[in-house]
Amino acid sequence: MKASSSSSSLPSGPPSSWPPESRECTYDVFLSFRGEDTRRTFTDHLYAALVRAGVRTFRDAEGLRRGENIAEDLVEIIQGCRISLIVFSENYADSSWCLEELVQIMECRKTQRQRVFPIFYHVDPSHVRNQTGIFAHAFERHEATVHQGRDKIARWRAALRGAANLAGFDIAARHEAEFTVEVS
Template identity: 60%
Template sequence: MASSSSTSHSQWSYDVFLSFRGEDTRRNFTDHLYKALIHSGFRTFRDDEELRRGEEIAQELLTAIEESRSAIVVFSETYARSKWCLEELVKIMKCKEEREQMVVIPIFYHVDPSEVRNQTEIYGEAFTHHEKNADEERKEKIRKWKTALRQASDLAGYDAKNRFIS
């Protein structure tokens, strides 16, 4: 994932796009991961560091995903409650589909991969909430979110549950 040539740097703005739910992991796991990536020389996009004030968040995030060589998705307990996180994930999986060389690495942080894949337990509860009073347009978004979750959780990744992270 690290860029070693100027060609790589000119083609991609970022080596890694981090997708995560801030309230779950920003001040712990994701912060450590971000620092380790930066220390290792990876240009890493993390929303609280890279967004410029006054710009539209959604478009900046979508552009950053498009300009990233890879993505790390940290699935945490409330990831599926966030419409922003789910929209990011749909965009990440669309970019992966369009350019097969894009690497997407899921990390399951205190959630079981099958819970993410099948939208059960806390992920199922999040979708029950999203589906309440959903119109047809919203139902289509929810379908895309579920598909993206299944696709991402089928990728080889890491289960950080019950592991010591230094």
């Protein structure tokens, strides 16, 4: 498996063993993704493979994403997961919702020791990390339209940089089916 930073794989063994904390979790895995990019393709296959493997996986229902602020119940779901898989795709950074979700995920990584694995779906990990290329264009648009200003954008940039610095998976040169089988 080709990892973006260093070799990485999801923990093996029964989902209840990741991580070793005793807190009760509703889901084992939270999938973060830009729906219009991957909902009916890669993320759908990944979700199905995880469910077949017995991993309790949350993916949002179509139509859940409305407005700029993530709902409290979604924050609780993120906080209740042991692992987050972030599917970075071409239009991920266009979505203020995805970026807010990412900030929450990275906060849970810090405060609750949640495991976070980035998946680079046909995007260059360095573009995510440094907000260059298509990610730079997305931030130019955000800077022109985000009403809460620079603090919010700075949090988004920091979360992207932090997530992209984690060992993850770059599947640009991989068959999607192979990847989903290996992950599950």
